[in-house]
Amino acid sequence: MTDPSLCQQILTPTRLLDIIMRRSLSYPQFRVFQHGDELHPDRYLHNVVTRRGQSLSMARMEPLGRFVRAGCTIVLDTLDSFDPAMEIACQALQWWSHELVQVNTYLTTAEASGFNLHWDDHDVIIVQLGGEKSWEVRGTNRIAPMYRDAAKDDEPPEEVVWSGTMRAGDVMHIPRGYWHQATRTDRGSDDAGYSLHATFGFVKRTGVDWFCWIADRSRMLEEFRHDLDRGRSSTGSNPELTGLVPDLVKAYPQSVYLAAREHERPPRRRVVTHDVFGPLAGVVCLADFPPTVVTTDDQVTVTAVGKEIAFAAKAEPALRMLLSGNPVSLEAVTEATGVPADVVARTLVDEGVCSELTDELLAGYLQVR
Template sequence: MTALLDAGVTLVLDGLETFDPIVEVATRALRWWSGELVQTNAYLTTRSADGFPLHWDDHDVLIVQLAGEKNWDVRGSTRSAPMFRDAVPNEVASSEAVWQGVLRAGEVLHIPRGYWHQATRVEHDDPVSLHLTFGFTRRTGVDWLTWIADQAREQELFRTDLTRSPAEREAERARLQDAAIELVRSLPPAAFLTARERTRPPARHAPTLPSAHEPEVVVCVTEFAPHVERSEGQLVVYAGGRKITVRDRAAAAIELLLSGCPVDLAAAEARVGFDVRPLARVFVREGICVGLTPELAAGYTGLVTGGTPWKLG
């Protein structure tokens, strides 16, 4: 391995947020902010090795240079809103130069979806380059239609075998067409985006060792910011693929526990006027919250102003 690194190589670690608690916190913050799925990859390059050849991605990419330097060649797109599974291939690179330069430690580069790009290292004095890429996978009309097709499974009409009888095909077509139009009308794109955020199951997180004690500080770790609705004097929480109903008087506690910031349970009790531990226990059991570890806590340092974020009151 030492000889390989010394000769020059690019190492790629996909899904770094699964393994590193600090990157997990940063990735989750971007998910909550953007409302989109985000994956973080790490690229370590030694000597003058190159990375991927000139290519495009079907998602926006935010690049953060952590150490060393890297040369970037960013070009325009050759197809509007391209997809990897597309109607036509998108294989010929653009000759339109958008930006060519060197990214240095602390600098950030945004590459929109479909833009051709390549990262290289040529004649740099520093032996190592390290950068992270945050990939924002946005939903499209194709994703919406795919979701509608999944909802169609609830109706027997769409689960029924298609006829092979010429005499019955026209009536079948009319029934399916009318039902499909009604589904499209009743399930707009906004409903798809809301359902996606509510039903997304909890992500895998950096594992923690089991403890004999309940956590004193917890933090919400859902993929997207939880949804909370009021209904007949109760609060309905949609988060991490779960639906939890609690009394309306717990609104202040829910606002704290699902804020995305670490919450000291003793301080929270003093602030809201009742013991929040039973509610926190439910959220932890359902995977909506986790106990804060020192490693995970490090990821929140500096993200929230006004003192230590998990000390309330």
């Protein structure tokens, strides 16, 4: 990273521990490892019952502190689900890659080890946010292995592709299927340091996903909804269905599948106030993928979050700013384009394409800039 100081703005060890303390977390989203073994959740989680009888799974911070002092690895998955800065970082990576992204965080203290050699069924980008950790990356025995696969890939290759130390600001890409491990066991017992890194996982689409999607489209054809009758032919197959398969593949090419996957993503969670606490002053586009904007002579059509929304053609300059993915002031958009941005923005917010720009959401953008 060109500016390693950005790491401290994104996440620090104490901020991660503060998030863990204040959230109701459960296994396996929240895990702790020590001496290479996964600890039983009862050692760091307990149920807190409120006076109204609600049971909440909360971290036991005192034991967790002792594990941190002695050396351990703390894993918190999907931090983007409740941290605005990480949610925004994942959205930015989704717009860049056109793939779904989630982030898991790993805090390792003293000379604790990490996971043993393993491979992931998705690409990862690892960002070292603090401290140091030693890595070893090996090749792959099976090209493009999958979680549900036709063959196992359970023996790591001997070839080491890269080994070295990740320090704050370092970024590494590990493709799907490449074996890897990270540790601090080489730091020595006198090392009181730590490592904090974020792993952004990219769940990319495969040919299998495309075929499954086509199979779902076949439900629209009556011929595919009928039972398979073994007695209809001497071969026990229905030639009528066999002849329809190429037509389905032709009707739903890969480009249509990939576009539909982006356009059909539902609206994200967002704060909705309906102007109860003041008029709408700023918005930001929170769609999982960049909206598609198509302009004709008389209108502009925005496709996103499973909807197509039509605007007058003169709204295009304002739409481009409102859908940029950056937080924008409606006053600034109106001044720059001459288009009443409040009217356009209200429609985008009501349809779930954009979110009201609250102070809390804006703080997340300031952290990841």
